[in-house]
Amino acid sequence: MPNLIITNIRPHGGAETSITIKSGRIAAIGGPAEPGLKVFDGHGLLAIPGLVEAHAHLDKTLYGMPWYVNKVGPALLDKIDNERASKRTLGIDAHRQSARQVALTVGHGTTHIRTHVDVDTECGVTSIEGVMATKAAHADHVDMQIVAFPQSGLLRRPGTLELMDTAMRLGADAVGGIDPCSMDRDPKGHLDAVFGLAQRHGKGVDIHLHEPGEMGAFSMDLIIERAKALGMRGQSVVISHAFCLGMPDVAAVDRLLADLAAAEIAILTLGTPSRPVPPLLRARAAGVVVGTGSDGIRDTWGPYGDADILERAKILGMRNNLRHDTEVEQALDVCTHGGAKMMGISDYGIAIGKPADLVLLPGSCLTEAVVSRPVDRITFKRGRITARNGAAAFQVP
Ligand SMILES: [Zn+2]
Known part of the structure; x- marks a missing residue:
């Protein structure tokens, strides 16, 4: 594992200092370079x-x-339905494609990824196996969590629940779910199945909730109820998208945010431009942990996305009308500490003893870095450079 000192850097935009790395972890912040230690200026x-x-x-x-x-x-x-068919007709190989996206994502400065991976009666668990192979191959480049995701529904396609169980036995890190009312049209059945799997395998859940307004709020209440009943605290339950929190009824949204915070349920928002989205600052002020991500990129759903999480900070800022530097810094914090906390990762951050997972980038301050989105970033994973100038330092197929 690498030992080095990175000199003349400004952690979080503060005063210039140095970071000493030993065995891939931050051993000191500031102080003189030890004799013989490799120096990175x-x-x-x-x-x-x-x-x-x-x-x-x-x-x-x-x-x-x-x-x-x-x-x-x-x-x-x-x-x-189109996607399920396209996997076959286009030859979308989960192993190859996931490796390509890992390189793209790490190239922009990412050190941790949570990915949802399809489980259905046509692909079975082959996508899970493909992404697990990618996870193992790139363990030195990125820490990865895999969510077994019933994209095509859990109950409406018999056999899926058994495949989800297989995916968890293969080593998936969390149980996924999707729109309990509108997808399976059986919210109780869907959520009982999702939480049942999570309990059986001792894992968390991460549920796609696109349902709008009152329907989404109803599903959210059912999720909160189950998380509390099962004692699943500490962000082991995540609600992704949570579009219902973008509904105009401020009192109803504030009540949901308070309940999510009390139950220690995290949300994930992309700041999706085309949909109502959770109010970022209000959610954080209420004590809700918020993470963000790219969702699908360059797929049969749509042509957009390049997996740059720094761009996501900018999208979150624009979508939430964040203008003050301190507000944009909150959007960036969602892209770093927020996401880590949502994923249950405490071994994270610029502090002594933490893994040396760092991005160095130009800018007079954090907000300028977010809005200018510089390409010339340098990324370290456990003290080793994994990306420079927008490109990963490793090859993929
Ligand atoms: Zn998604």
């Missing part, structure tokens, strides 16, 4: 903790494949 760059991609779909990106001309229908089920 940061030339006044900002230093932030490694970016956290807390919601990806690595198994189904088309990145690096021929351009996909999207003519998919407008409904959620159109996209889901």
Whole structure:
């Protein structure tokens, strides 16, 4: 494991200092260089903790494949059914594609990824196996969590629940779920199955909740009720998207935020431009842990995305009308500490004893770095450089 000192850097935009790394961990902040220690001169760059991609779909990106001309229908089920068929017709190999997206993501400064991976009656657990192989191959480059995700529904396609159980036995880190009312049309059955799997395997849950307004609030209440009843605290339950928190009824949203905070349930928001989204600052002020991510990029759902979590800070800022430097810094914090906490990672941050997972980047302050999104970043994972100038320092197929 590397031993070195990174000099002339400004952690979180503060005063210039140095960071000494021993065996891949931060051994000292400030102080003189020990004789004989390898020196890496940061030339006044900002230093932030490694970016956290807390919601990806690595198994189904088309990145690096021929351009996909999207003519998919407008409904959620159109996209889901089209995707299931496309995996076969386009030859979307989960192992190859997830490795490509890992390189793209790490290239921008990410050191931690949570990915949802499809489990259904057509692909079975092959996508899980493919992404697990990627996780093992890139263990030195990124820490990865895999959520077994019933994208096509859990109860409406018999056999899926058994496959989800297999995915958990293979080593998935959390149980996924999706729209308990509108997907399976059986919210109690869906959530009992998701939480049942989580209990059986001793894992957390991370549920896609796109349901809007009152329907979403109803599903959210059922999730909170189960998390409390089962004693699943400490962000072991995550609600991804949580569009219902973007509804205009301020009192109802504040009540939900208070309940989420009390139950220690985290939310994940992308700041999706086309949908109502959770109010970022109000959620954090209420004590809710918030993470963010890219969601699907360059897939059969849509052409967008390049897996740059620093860009996500900018999107969150624009979508939430964040203008003050202190507000934009909160958006960046969602991309680092927020995501880490959402993923249950306490071994994180620029502090003595923590892994040396760092991004060095130019900018006079953090807000300038967010809005200018510099390409020339240098990323360290446990003290080793994993990316420079927007490109990973390792090869993928
Ligand atoms: Zn998603």
